[in-house]
Amino acid sequence: MLTFKCPLKYLTLYRYTLSRALFKRRIQVMSGSTYMVSLPKDWARLHNLKQHDEVVIEILPDLSLKISPVQSRRSFEKSYTFYLSGLRAYDMIQLVSAYLAGYDEVKINCGRCSADYARSVVRELINKTIGLEIVETSQFEYVVKNVAGDFSIGVDEIILRVFRILKMMLQDLSNALAKEAGRDVYREIAERDSLVDKLTLYGLRVFNKVFMGEILPKDVGFKSFAEVNVYYNILRNLERTVDHVAILARDLGDLDGRLDERVREATLNHINTLADFCDKVMNLYASKSGKDFSSLLNVEYENVKKAEETSRRMIASNPNYFFIYDNLYRVRGYLLDIVELVSDIKYLTQRLQFEEG
Template structure:
């Protein structure tokens, strides 16, 4: 770490000189203005370019080196989430229909992207969103609503033996994934772009938590898929109605816990978050009782119902994780914690 001596001029101003190599590297000249940000821990950060809202970051992939469709798709997703706003795929041969299909599948599953240029040997994808307009709460609200509705539909399909609804739950998983991707992407941009972070002001710390919340919700959404996939395996089987009713009851409790965990995130109530975590114990007991009954079923039915039961239990446990994030977040904040007497009244 380089140190600088503080000087006082004019009777009231304190001056610290900028390192010359850094100033030259940033293109700073005499009379230029720089930004100064005071952080909560008392440190100062200097922003060399006040007019630069969003760095242009480009990632170039060589299809001839990658050569695998699944790897190409995953690398596109990785570049998007990392924060690159311009992605180019190149090939010594002509850009094939195969490459275009991969690119379009990626664009369809992401938010705010478009192919802006195609040449015989390259294809360029660009972000159209304004990173300064981050809609964290809007996306989280949409994502939590999608996850809850898909869980409810997965349980309804189990009761009604509705194959079409079960398949619809599976198909809608892409909507949850694309919201998780954009939240992860904007989180990474927030870390890189201090100017944007500073404009968010007091909400900054909560915005950083949105990425953690979306990751957990994406996993809970995957359990809606697991319930539906295993439901399809037993649609034509004879299943004990008592066991199905027990699964539905446990599933309803898991959905309720999930919804309450989201409410706790917005209410800033540590007592609520703690009670939700404790309520997961009841869900686990129900799931353990179901597991014991599943063992006596036909092997095919038993395996599928076991996976459904596990998905319900994990939904509750991940919802408890959300509440733990709430408590961890609030510990670093100055909220007024309700007295337990008021909370129970």
């Protein structure tokens, strides 16, 4: 009989063998309306389940069922040890990926790197994320832990915050361009991208925990995995939109006022129409009512397209300013993608209501 005192290598082998097993069960009907099926004994023993213990049954998008022990979802803390390589870009990508994967504790070992290098990497990681704090240090290792939990900021609130930041960035960019502001003003606008990155990483971490089955969609305010996937893509598109506004702000700041007047006017009009469009898309998302948004596509979106065409013709004779058109074109594209995703939410909600009815 298997117990949890057996050597780890045998337990791992047993888990692998069990994960590849197929079990057939006959459906039993109780009281004429309740369908019952028994669980494999080995699976129940592996999870240390006893009589009256609870399991969670999820209906997946393909209508198959996923059964998980309740205790495996709760009080589950993952720890990971990472050895610094000394290549900063590589080390940061790896550590951020561990955060996104849902690790609650990361032990950062200096390896052959200096203590100063390790300290700077840890500081950058903490600045890039929400919830990570240093809980233990030694000569060769830093231990950072997620102390905020994964529900301190709701996913819906994160998306609305990013929307508001994006709207203000576009408005402030327009004001800076109109007043021929200096490089520092543009730089301040661009630096707001770091806050959006922190919010996005936090949201993606929560989404990943849902996708991996650690938490349920209802734990973060959703009714199905399909709905979670739509919101995941909305947040991703918002992040990319902010990236392009930040890039544009930096590049305009580098021009230091050296901008053709006709290009300035065309760019101002383009940014202002995008700011109006962004505001309407944000309101559409926030309403959650599934209301008709044909006016948004007939008016605001068409205004953006007209401004975009004017900008495109202007840039054709001034190729040095192509970066302006390119970034604003991409902003429009991502905002339109979000409109389509909001439409997806509307029909998913309708279908779920129909299924529940």
